[in-house]
Amino acid sequence: MTTPEESRTRRPTALEIATQWSRLPPEHLRVALEHLELELRREHARESARERHQASLERERTASASALEAARMREEHVTERARIAAQDRRDQRAHQLYVGGLAAGFVLAAGMLAGSVIVGLDGRQWLAGLLAGPGLIALPGVFVLRRSDRPTARPRPRPLPPPTFPERLPDDRAA
Template identity: 40%
Template sequence: MTDRTPGEPTGLDIALQWAELPPEHLKAALQALEPELARRHEMRMLQARLEAQGAEDRRSHLLYLSGLVGGFLIVVAMLTASVIVGINGLPWLSAMLAGPSVLSLAGLFVLRRVDSGTARQVARAHDAALGAAQPTPGAGVV
Protein backbone atom coordinates (compact mmCIF):
# COMPACT_ATOMS: atom_id res chain seq x y z
CA MET A 1 0.00 0.00 0.00
CA THR A 2 1.64 3.24 -1.14
CA ASP A 3 0.46 6.78 -0.60
CA ARG A 4 2.17 8.33 -3.58
CA THR A 5 0.96 8.79 -7.08
CA PRO A 6 2.86 7.41 -10.08
CA GLY A 7 5.63 9.77 -11.10
CA GLU A 8 5.94 11.27 -7.61
CA PRO A 9 9.53 11.00 -6.41
CA THR A 10 10.26 8.84 -3.41
CA GLY A 11 12.26 9.93 -0.41
CA LEU A 12 15.29 8.15 -1.83
CA ASP A 13 14.98 9.99 -5.15
CA ILE A 14 14.86 13.31 -3.35
CA ALA A 15 17.80 12.37 -1.14
CA LEU A 16 19.88 11.37 -4.21
CA GLN A 17 19.12 14.69 -5.88
CA TRP A 18 20.08 16.61 -2.76
CA ALA A 19 23.24 14.51 -2.33
CA GLU A 20 24.76 16.40 -5.24
CA LEU A 21 24.52 19.63 -3.23
CA PRO A 22 26.45 20.65 -0.12
CA PRO A 23 25.62 18.81 3.15
CA GLU A 24 23.81 21.82 4.63
CA HIS A 25 21.26 21.68 1.82
CA LEU A 26 20.78 17.92 2.32
CA LYS A 27 20.23 18.45 6.02
CA ALA A 28 17.64 21.16 5.30
CA ALA A 29 15.86 18.92 2.76
CA LEU A 30 15.68 15.97 5.17
CA GLN A 31 14.37 18.22 7.94
CA ALA A 32 11.68 19.50 5.59
CA LEU A 33 10.84 15.93 4.49
CA GLU A 34 10.56 14.54 8.01
CA PRO A 35 7.14 16.08 8.91
CA GLU A 36 5.64 14.80 5.66
CA LEU A 37 6.91 11.28 6.32
CA ALA A 38 5.60 11.46 9.89
CA ARG A 39 2.13 12.48 8.62
CA ARG A 40 2.10 9.64 6.10
CA HIS A 41 3.16 7.16 8.78
CA GLU A 42 0.43 8.42 11.12
CA MET A 43 -2.13 8.07 8.31
CA ARG A 44 -1.06 4.47 7.62
CA MET A 45 -1.24 3.62 11.32
CA LEU A 46 -4.72 5.15 11.58
CA GLN A 47 -5.91 3.17 8.55
CA ALA A 48 -4.53 -0.05 10.05
CA ARG A 49 -6.34 0.64 13.34
CA LEU A 50 -9.59 1.32 11.51
CA GLU A 51 -9.27 -1.92 9.55
CA ALA A 52 -8.55 -3.88 12.74
CA GLN A 53 -11.54 -2.26 14.48
CA GLY A 54 -13.76 -3.12 11.51
CA ALA A 55 -12.64 -6.76 11.63
CA GLU A 56 -13.29 -6.87 15.38
CA ASP A 57 -16.76 -5.38 14.88
CA ARG A 58 -17.57 -8.00 12.23
CA ARG A 59 -16.43 -10.83 14.54
CA SER A 60 -18.46 -9.43 17.43
CA HIS A 61 -21.55 -9.13 15.25
CA LEU A 62 -21.15 -12.69 14.00
CA LEU A 63 -20.77 -13.98 17.57
CA TYR A 64 -23.88 -12.10 18.71
CA LEU A 65 -25.90 -13.29 15.72
CA SER A 66 -24.85 -16.92 16.18
CA GLY A 67 -25.80 -16.73 19.87
CA LEU A 68 -29.17 -15.31 18.94
CA VAL A 69 -29.83 -18.08 16.41
CA GLY A 70 -28.52 -20.77 18.77
CA GLY A 71 -30.68 -19.52 21.64
CA PHE A 72 -33.75 -19.41 19.40
CA LEU A 73 -33.17 -22.97 18.17
CA ILE A 74 -32.65 -24.30 21.69
CA VAL A 75 -35.79 -22.59 23.01
CA VAL A 76 -37.92 -23.86 20.11
CA ALA A 77 -36.52 -27.39 20.52
CA MET A 78 -37.19 -27.39 24.28
CA LEU A 79 -40.72 -26.09 23.88
CA THR A 80 -41.45 -28.63 21.13
CA ALA A 81 -40.04 -31.43 23.27
CA SER A 82 -42.13 -30.18 26.20
CA VAL A 83 -45.34 -30.41 24.19
CA ILE A 84 -44.47 -33.88 22.86
CA VAL A 85 -43.51 -35.19 26.31
CA GLY A 86 -46.60 -33.60 27.90
CA ILE A 87 -48.89 -35.24 25.36
CA ASN A 88 -47.26 -38.61 26.14
CA GLY A 89 -48.22 -38.31 29.82
CA LEU A 90 -45.02 -37.09 31.48
CA PRO A 91 -45.99 -33.73 32.99
CA TRP A 92 -42.95 -33.47 35.27
CA LEU A 93 -40.57 -33.76 32.31
CA SER A 94 -42.72 -31.33 30.35
CA ALA A 95 -42.49 -28.85 33.24
CA MET A 96 -38.71 -29.22 33.28
CA LEU A 97 -38.42 -28.58 29.54
CA ALA A 98 -40.87 -25.67 29.35
CA GLY A 99 -40.12 -24.15 32.71
CA PRO A 100 -37.58 -21.61 33.80
CA SER A 101 -34.71 -23.56 32.27
CA VAL A 102 -35.87 -22.26 28.87
CA LEU A 103 -35.41 -18.69 30.06
CA SER A 104 -32.09 -19.51 31.65
CA LEU A 105 -30.68 -21.10 28.49
CA ALA A 106 -32.06 -18.34 26.30
CA GLY A 107 -30.40 -15.76 28.56
CA LEU A 108 -27.14 -17.67 28.46
CA PHE A 109 -27.01 -17.90 24.68
CA VAL A 110 -28.48 -14.52 23.77
CA LEU A 111 -27.23 -12.25 26.56
CA ARG A 112 -24.06 -14.28 27.19
CA ARG A 113 -24.31 -13.85 30.94
CA VAL A 114 -26.06 -15.44 33.87
CA ASP A 115 -25.70 -13.89 37.29
CA SER A 116 -26.12 -15.85 40.50
CA GLY A 117 -29.37 -14.12 41.48
CA THR A 118 -31.00 -15.14 38.22
CA ALA A 119 -29.70 -18.70 38.59
CA ARG A 120 -31.22 -18.95 42.10
CA GLN A 121 -34.57 -17.65 40.89
CA VAL A 122 -34.55 -20.16 38.04
CA ALA A 123 -33.75 -22.99 40.46
CA ARG A 124 -36.61 -21.98 42.80
CA ALA A 125 -39.07 -21.70 39.92
CA HIS A 126 -37.87 -25.04 38.58
CA ASP A 127 -38.47 -26.70 41.95
CA ALA A 128 -41.94 -25.11 42.15
CA ALA A 129 -42.80 -26.34 38.66
CA LEU A 130 -41.67 -29.86 39.53
CA GLY A 131 -43.63 -29.77 42.78
CA ALA A 132 -46.77 -28.69 40.96
CA ALA A 133 -46.38 -31.39 38.31
CA GLN A 134 -45.97 -34.26 40.79
CA PRO A 135 -49.11 -35.71 42.34
CA THR A 136 -49.41 -35.40 46.09
CA PRO A 137 -49.24 -38.67 48.04
CA GLY A 138 -52.63 -40.04 49.00
CA ALA A 139 -54.53 -37.84 46.57
CA GLY A 140 -55.89 -40.86 44.69
CA VAL A 141 -57.05 -42.72 47.86
CA VAL A 142 -60.70 -42.25 48.83
Protein backbone atom coordinates in the same frame (compact mmCIF):
# COMPACT_ATOMS: atom_id res chain seq x y z
CA MET B 1 44.51 50.51 17.29
CA THR B 2 45.41 46.90 16.83
CA THR B 3 48.54 45.24 18.07
CA PRO B 4 50.90 43.54 15.59
CA GLU B 5 49.80 40.07 16.81
CA GLU B 6 46.12 40.89 16.24
CA SER B 7 46.79 42.29 12.78
CA ARG B 8 48.53 39.04 11.78
CA THR B 9 45.66 36.84 12.96
CA ARG B 10 42.84 38.78 11.32
CA ARG B 11 42.34 40.45 7.98
CA PRO B 12 42.35 44.25 7.97
CA THR B 13 39.13 46.00 7.11
CA ALA B 14 38.76 48.30 4.13
CA LEU B 15 38.70 51.33 6.45
CA GLU B 16 42.02 50.33 8.03
CA ILE B 17 43.55 49.89 4.59
CA ALA B 18 42.25 53.32 3.51
CA THR B 19 43.61 54.91 6.69
CA GLN B 20 47.06 53.45 6.06
CA TRP B 21 47.07 54.60 2.44
CA SER B 22 45.84 58.08 3.35
CA ARG B 23 49.14 58.78 5.09
CA LEU B 24 50.96 58.45 1.79
CA PRO B 25 51.27 61.24 -0.81
CA PRO B 26 48.16 62.08 -2.93
CA GLU B 27 49.43 60.39 -6.10
CA HIS B 28 49.37 57.08 -4.21
CA LEU B 29 45.77 57.68 -3.18
CA ARG B 30 44.43 56.70 -6.61
CA VAL B 31 46.28 53.36 -6.41
CA ALA B 32 45.01 52.91 -2.85
CA LEU B 33 41.40 53.50 -3.94
CA GLU B 34 41.76 51.00 -6.79
CA HIS B 35 43.10 48.40 -4.36
CA LEU B 36 40.38 49.31 -1.89
CA GLU B 37 37.71 48.84 -4.56
CA LEU B 38 39.14 45.42 -5.49
CA GLU B 39 39.24 44.40 -1.84
CA LEU B 40 35.66 45.53 -1.31
CA ARG B 41 34.52 43.55 -4.37
CA ARG B 42 36.26 40.43 -3.05
CA GLU B 43 34.69 40.87 0.39
CA HIS B 44 31.30 41.41 -1.19
CA ALA B 45 31.69 38.29 -3.36
CA ARG B 46 32.78 36.22 -0.34
CA GLU B 47 29.86 37.49 1.75
CA SER B 48 27.38 36.86 -1.08
CA ALA B 49 28.72 33.34 -1.55
CA ARG B 50 28.47 32.71 2.21
CA GLU B 51 24.87 33.99 2.27
CA ARG B 52 23.93 31.85 -0.74
CA HIS B 53 25.52 28.83 0.92
CA GLN B 54 23.64 29.51 4.18
CA ALA B 55 20.38 29.94 2.24
CA SER B 56 20.89 26.66 0.38
CA LEU B 57 21.69 24.88 3.66
CA GLU B 58 18.53 26.31 5.18
CA ARG B 59 16.48 25.21 2.15
CA GLU B 60 17.96 21.70 2.41
CA ARG B 61 17.27 21.62 6.14
CA THR B 62 13.69 22.77 5.56
CA ALA B 63 13.21 20.27 2.74
CA SER B 64 14.55 17.39 4.83
CA ALA B 65 12.40 18.45 7.78
CA SER B 66 9.30 18.56 5.58
CA ALA B 67 10.23 15.21 4.04
CA LEU B 68 10.60 13.73 7.53
CA GLU B 69 7.29 15.26 8.57
CA ALA B 70 5.60 13.85 5.45
CA ALA B 71 7.08 10.41 6.14
CA ARG B 72 5.91 10.60 9.75
CA MET B 73 2.43 11.62 8.62
CA ARG B 74 2.33 8.73 6.11
CA GLU B 75 3.43 6.31 8.82
CA GLU B 76 0.78 7.63 11.20
CA HIS B 77 -1.82 7.33 8.45
CA VAL B 78 -0.84 3.72 7.73
CA THR B 79 -0.83 2.92 11.45
CA GLU B 80 -4.23 4.53 11.91
CA ARG B 81 -5.66 2.63 8.94
CA ALA B 82 -4.28 -0.63 10.36
CA ARG B 83 -5.79 0.17 13.76
CA ILE B 84 -9.17 0.93 12.18
CA ALA B 85 -9.02 -2.27 10.10
CA ALA B 86 -8.21 -4.31 13.21
CA GLN B 87 -11.08 -2.65 15.10
CA ASP B 88 -13.43 -3.41 12.19
CA ARG B 89 -12.37 -7.08 12.26
CA ARG B 90 -12.96 -7.22 16.04
CA ASP B 91 -16.36 -5.61 15.61
CA GLN B 92 -17.25 -8.05 12.83
CA ARG B 93 -16.22 -11.04 14.98
CA ALA B 94 -18.22 -9.69 17.93
CA HIS B 95 -21.23 -9.21 15.68
CA GLN B 96 -20.93 -12.76 14.34
CA LEU B 97 -20.65 -14.03 17.91
CA TYR B 98 -23.78 -12.16 19.01
CA VAL B 99 -25.74 -13.28 15.93
CA GLY B 100 -24.59 -16.85 16.57
CA GLY B 101 -25.72 -16.57 20.20
CA LEU B 102 -29.06 -15.18 19.10
CA ALA B 103 -29.54 -18.04 16.64
CA ALA B 104 -28.41 -20.64 19.20
CA GLY B 105 -30.77 -19.18 21.82
CA PHE B 106 -33.66 -19.25 19.37
CA VAL B 107 -32.93 -22.82 18.30
CA LEU B 108 -32.56 -23.91 21.94
CA ALA B 109 -35.79 -22.19 23.01
CA ALA B 110 -37.73 -23.53 20.01
CA GLY B 111 -36.32 -27.04 20.59
CA MET B 112 -37.17 -26.97 24.31
CA LEU B 113 -40.68 -25.68 23.59
CA ALA B 114 -41.25 -28.24 20.84
CA GLY B 115 -39.84 -30.98 23.06
CA SER B 116 -42.11 -29.99 25.95
CA VAL B 117 -45.16 -30.08 23.66
CA ILE B 118 -44.21 -33.49 22.25
CA VAL B 119 -43.42 -34.95 25.69
CA GLY B 120 -46.58 -33.39 27.14
CA LEU B 121 -48.74 -35.02 24.46
CA ASP B 122 -47.10 -38.37 25.33
CA GLY B 123 -48.44 -38.08 28.84
CA ARG B 124 -45.27 -37.04 30.70
CA GLN B 125 -46.39 -33.70 32.06
CA TRP B 126 -43.63 -33.43 34.69
CA LEU B 127 -40.96 -33.71 31.95
CA ALA B 128 -42.86 -31.20 29.79
CA GLY B 129 -42.91 -28.86 32.79
CA LEU B 130 -39.16 -29.19 33.23
CA LEU B 131 -38.52 -28.45 29.54
CA ALA B 132 -40.92 -25.48 29.44
CA GLY B 133 -40.03 -24.18 32.91
CA PRO B 134 -37.20 -21.97 34.07
CA GLY B 135 -34.71 -23.57 31.70
CA LEU B 136 -36.69 -22.23 28.73
CA ILE B 137 -36.07 -18.70 30.00
CA ALA B 138 -32.59 -19.07 31.53
CA LEU B 139 -30.63 -20.98 28.87
CA PRO B 140 -31.58 -18.83 25.84
CA GLY B 141 -30.89 -15.76 28.01
CA VAL B 142 -27.37 -17.00 28.58
CA PHE B 143 -26.84 -17.49 24.84
CA VAL B 144 -28.45 -14.23 23.73
CA LEU B 145 -27.37 -11.84 26.49
CA ARG B 146 -24.00 -13.54 27.12
CA ARG B 147 -24.48 -13.24 30.84
CA SER B 148 -26.37 -14.74 33.70
CA ASP B 149 -27.99 -12.79 36.47
CA ARG B 150 -25.82 -12.40 39.54
CA PRO B 151 -28.30 -13.68 42.13
CA THR B 152 -28.60 -17.02 40.34
CA ALA B 153 -24.91 -17.30 39.49
CA ARG B 154 -22.53 -18.85 41.94
CA PRO B 155 -19.96 -16.32 43.21
CA ARG B 156 -16.33 -17.05 42.53
CA PRO B 157 -14.32 -17.99 45.57
CA ARG B 158 -11.75 -15.43 46.57
CA PRO B 159 -8.16 -16.60 46.35
CA LEU B 160 -6.42 -17.13 49.64
CA PRO B 161 -3.69 -14.64 50.53
CA PRO B 162 -0.15 -15.97 50.33
CA PRO B 163 1.16 -17.43 53.57
CA THR B 164 3.31 -15.25 55.77
CA PHE B 165 6.03 -16.68 57.93
CA PRO B 166 7.03 -15.06 61.21
CA GLU B 167 10.66 -14.29 61.75
CA ARG B 168 10.72 -16.44 64.88
CA LEU B 169 8.62 -19.44 65.73
CA PRO B 170 6.89 -19.41 69.14
CA ASP B 171 9.09 -22.17 70.53
CA ASP B 172 12.33 -20.34 69.55
CA ARG B 173 13.95 -18.67 72.48
CA ALA B 174 16.24 -15.71 72.37
CA ALA B 175 19.74 -16.68 73.25
